[in-house]
Amino acid sequence: MNPIFKHGPSPQHRLVLVLFCSALLIFFDHKMASFESVRGYLQSLVSPLQYLANTPKQLMTWASTNLTTRRQLMSENQKYRLNELNFHEEAMQLVMLKQENDRLRSLLASPLRSEIKKMVAEVISVDSDPYSHQIVINRGAGDGVYEGQPVLDALGIVGQILHVGQTSSRVILITDISHAVPVRVQRNGLRLLAAGSGQIDRLIHNFVPQSADIITGDLLVTSGLGGKYPEGYPVARVSFASNDESREFVRVFSTPVAQIDRLRYLLLLSEKEPQNIFAPKIQEKGPLTAIKPQEKVTN
């Protein structure tokens, strides 16, 4: 049935209605941030679609891991065994250093560092919106993921959790234009802010004074200020530092240490008690007491 005379509201009315709805959504989502909990539910709602979209890639990786030759496996095995030996040796030293550090800290009467819990997650889909750098991982509120949780890969800081769904969650990367990490130069402890540039291989450091001692190749690690990221994890390596003295500030760029463009397995760190956004609000007292020692460290 194809009516010659159309029924219902005209396209113009529909367009006006719909644009009005969009304007309201944009206002409330961006300016008021009143969709934080709704976002969680929406994320859970669309996660089946994300898991489905990810299946071709998973089939390919499954095939490629199952079709390796014996020789390849053997050589890999050998490599891992050597690696393990190295790590064992380093771990032995680490235990000793930790004890020594704790002892020294107790002598100085500064609070001991709390143990950091870790969780492994896998990337399920890479965001294709060119205006923001985000990825989706296969862990959600059900696994104890919370908003603002720091995310690492094997080499360094990757980003933090932005929205949490029940079975998946969204990570904002350090290179996103709206993200910044407090860092310090490992060589001399100089504090900086590493802001994302929107380019996958560049972080920008604004307002660095001319007197700052910073050279190309310096490693930047998290400073622990701001309370989001724990102290001492590598973030980026300085790739460019201009010495043009006519400018007010030094122009400093750096390249993330983590392989932002080829992420697969990630590590989620948690210092405080996980707080489920889908759980009733009674839990609020738990995290507050858990944060306290952290605050002392930053003071």
Place this chain on the structure above:
Amino acid sequence: MFANNGIIILFTLLIALMASIMPMPLNADVFRPDWVLIVLMYWCMALPGRVNIITAWVMGFLLDVLLGSVLGVHAAAMAMSIYIIVENHQKIRNFSIWQQALIIGVLAALYHLVVFWLQRFLIDVVFLTSYLYPVITTIVLWPWVFYLLRKVRRNFSIK
């Protein structure tokens, strides 16, 4: 909406949504065509009584959730491009396939520019020409999508 095999329309739209978030290598990702827009455009041209601006807005909203952008941005841009198609569907139907492809290209460019302007207004993004690369792939893809979807429509006799 679901009478006369209308569920197939929904199915094609879901596949388009999936294709637009499927993980791809970084170099190919810049050229990802606007799957949802192209499928919506076909259905709007073929069956303007079934698929309209409201459908387009809902699909754009889902895209916003999937891509993690500010809610309403892709929805508004999608609704605007589809509005132009709905208003002129009688004319565009009579054009040859490559003329249609060019019009689709212009509308895809409008879609990307509206998204960019809104994002520019909300967060300070800078314009890169790579944001418009999908327009090229969308133009090239249109004839294939058109014939495929027409086959689907006739096969399932969706009216």
